[in-house]
Amino acid sequence: DGGITQSPKYLFRKEGQNVTLSCEQNLNHDAMYWYRQDPGQGLRLIYYSQIVNDFQKGDIAEGYSVSREKKESFPLTVTSAQKNPTAFYLCASSQNPGAGNTEAFFGQGTRLTVV
Amino acid sequence: RKEVEQDPGPFNVPEGATVAFNCTYSNSASQSFFWYRQDCRKEPKLLMSVYSSGNEDGRFTAQLNRASQYISLLIRDSKLSDSATYLCVVNLRGGQGGKLIFGQGTELSVKP
Numbered sequence: 001d002g003g004i005t006q007s008p009k010y011l012f013r014k015e016g017q018n019v020t021l022s023c024e025q026n027l028n029h030d031a032m033y034w035y036r037q038d039p040g041q042g043l044r045l046i047y048y049s050q051i052v053n054d055f056q057k058g059d060i061a062e063g064y065s066v067s068r069e070k071k072e073s074f075p076l077t078v079t080s081a082q083k084n085p086t087a088f089y090l091c092a093s094s095q096n097p098g099a100g101n102t103e104a105f106f107g108q109g110t111r112l113t114v115v
Numbered sequence: 116r117k118e119v120e121q122d123p124g125p126f127n128v129p130e131g132a133t134v135a136f137n138c139t140y141s142n143s144a145s146q147s148f149f150w151y152r153q154d155c156r157k158e159p160k161l162l163m164s165v166y167s168s169g170n171e172d173g174r175f176t177a178q179l180n181r182a183s184q185y186i187s188l189l190i191r192d193s194k195l196s197d198s199a200t201y202l203c204v205v206n207l208r209g210g211q212g213g214k215l216i217f218g219q220g221t222e223l224s225v226k227p
Contacts, residue, residue, distance in 0.1 A: 033215060042121075042202065042219030043159070056214075090158055094215070102206070103149060104215055106158035 003027065006091050006107030012115050013078070013085065021076045021110045023091035030095060032074035033104065036060060037088040049074055078112065086114050118142055121203050121218035129226055132193045136221045138186040138203030147206040148179055150188045152199045153220065159202055162188075193225045 004025040013019045023032065031050045035043040035058075045058030049068040063082025068074055074093075078085045088111050092104040121138045128134050140148075148165040163170065165177040165186055176189040186203055203218035 043217040103161045109158050
């Protein structure tokens with residue numbers, strides 16, 4: 001079945017550690033996105049990528065890094081520079097969004113908690 | 116000003132009611148528009164795309180007014196299962212091609 005998969009579902013991080021969240025899609029989508037959602041809040045864009053080996057900062061990129069070495073994969077690293085990383089992280093993909101009216105499909109999310 | 120703004124909610128309505136959500140966007144380069152539904156602690160899922168001519172899907176009607184940079188979602192005959200958060204989404208094209216921006220969401224609670 002085609003889809004977008006995030007792992008792990010739950011992640012606990014000690015302060016000062018870097019952690020990497022996985023996002024894989026087999027939909028052959030060009031674009032991939034990372035969002036952060038805090039309780040009772042909307043989705044805020046962290047990074048997005050429209051093609052392999054290229055990505056752009058979203059509204060809240062500080063303390064995060066990404067790579068796009070393969071079309072199917074867009075991992076997000078939450079670095080120790082991110083001061084308040086506890087949140088629900090959502091990865092999404094869409095097909096050639098620059099071309100027009102294309103919807104985004106989401107993974108099931110990763111809940112990151114700093115302990 | 117936020118790029119996409121929605122009614123803050125929450126909306127508490129009885130079953131069978133008609134409810135309307137509004138959304139405004141600030142960037143005139145916005146190319147395509149969507150409404151997503153998000154259930155508690157779940158990922159958002161597409162409810163419907165919004166077309167310039169307006170579109171309807173059963174009890175749901177979406178409207179777009181490009182001149183006013185305004186999108187709406189109307190839900191008729193509300194069901195208990197409609198309780199969720201509704202997210203307005205805008206796709207920016209051009210120099211920022213393919214950047215999907217979400218509103219903060221409007222929570223709907225349908226009561227018996």
